[in-house]
Amino acid sequence: MRPPPIKGDQQTSQRDCPRLAVMASGSGSNFEALLQACRSGDPQADLVLLVVNNPDCGAIARAERLGVPWRLVDHRHHASREALDLRLIELFREARIDLVVMAGWMRIVTPVLIQAFPQRLVNIHPSLLPSFRGRDGVAQALNAGVTLAGCTAHLVCEEVDAGPVLVQAAVPVLASDTIASLSRRIQRQEHRILPLAVALALARVGPQG
Ligand code: GAR
Numbered sequence: 001m002r003p004p005p006i007k008g009d010q011q012t013s014q015r016d017c018p019r020l021a022v023m024a025s026g027s028g029s030n031f032e033a034l035l036q037a038c039r040s041g042d043p044q045a046d047l048v049l050l051v052v053n054n055p056d057c058g059a060i061a062r063a064e065r066l067g068v069p070w071r072l073v074d075h076r077h078h079a080s081r082e083a084l085d086l087r088l089i090e091l092f093r094e095a096r097i098d099l100v101v102m103a104g105w106m107r108i109v110t111p112v113l114i115q116a117f118p119q120r121l122v123n124i125h126p127s128l129l130p131s132f133r134g135r136d137g138v139a140q141a142l143n144a145g146v147t148l149a150g151c152t153a154h155l156v157c158e159e160v161d162a163g164p165v166l167v168q169a170a171v172p173v174l175a176s177d178t179i180a181s182l183s184r185r186i187q188r189q190e191h192r193i194l195p196l197a198v199a200l201a202l203a204r205v206g207p208q209g
Contacts, residue, residue, distance in 0.1 A: 018098040018202050021049040023088070023105040028059025030103035030124055033191035034198065035066055043199035049095045051088060053107060075107055085113035092117070098208040099201060102156065103194065106135075111158050119205050121156040124194050126186050128152060128168055133161035138183045141173065149173050149182060151190045153197030166197035 020038065022031045031050055038047045050063045050070040063070040071091055078084040084107065092100060102109070102123040114121060127137035128150040134140075141149040150170040157163035169189035173182060 018045045018206075018208075019049075019096055020045050020047045020099050020101060020198065021051060021092055021095060021097040022047060022059075022101045022103050023051050023053075024059040024103050025053050025057055025106040026059065026104040028057065028062040028104070029187060030190055030194055031059050032062045032066065034101060034103065034194050035068060037195035037198075043195055043202060045099070045198065045202060049091070049097065051091060053084075053105070059104075081108060081110045082112045085110050085116075088113055089116045096208075099198065099205070101194070101198060108160060109156065114156055114158055119155060120201070120208070122153060122166065122194075122197055122201050123156050123161070123163070124151065124153050124190050124197070125161050126151050126183065126190065128170060129154060129161055129165065138186060139179050142177065142179060142182060147173050149186060151186050151193065153190075153193050155201065166200045167193040169193050 022034065024031050035047045037043065038045050047068060050059060050068050051073055052059050052070060053073055053075045055072055055074070060070055073084065073087050073091070075084050078087065089112070099120045099122065100117050102121065125137055127141055128148070129152040132140040138149065148170050150168060152165055153167045154165045155163040169192065171182070171185050171189055
């Protein structure tokens, strides 16, 4: 599939409507939930770009179906994490992005990207941070035997999964839960809190100057 062109902002948004980009590696359900929320007017923002890091990512089909421009930035074609992040910054600057949302971006981002978007980089993580940082947050919670799991939307800082929390939602763990069943219930909460977190993040910083 060939990515469509990114439309000029005059055609897609009013100048004072903040412009969002989403970074995704997986199925893209959070991308779609955030897009629908923006299209319903809350948060008041235009989601104008999806970036994925692998060509098999399910988020691409969602972007095609929903008419959102997307770009592939394949980590395997970049010499370092910093080189990948520099390419992302280039795309975000071209598209005049105000806020970037990591919605299942399964790569560690570097200070290069974080410092280019200070307070403007939001991540969604499937645990009640600070518990269960890093990969497989849901499996970590199940293995630890907790009775309350959940998800966190937070600003990104240089320590992985450690930035200021914007919104959290708790999800009870059932005795019968598997990784799949608990992940499904956590994702339903992610879809609810991510738009709230984006609205909060935007209220803190406003449009990029
Ligand atoms: C989400 O559950 C998100 O919390 C998780 O990836 C999933 C992506 O789902 N992110 C992480 O684990 C980051 N450490 P989606 O592609 O359907 O939105």
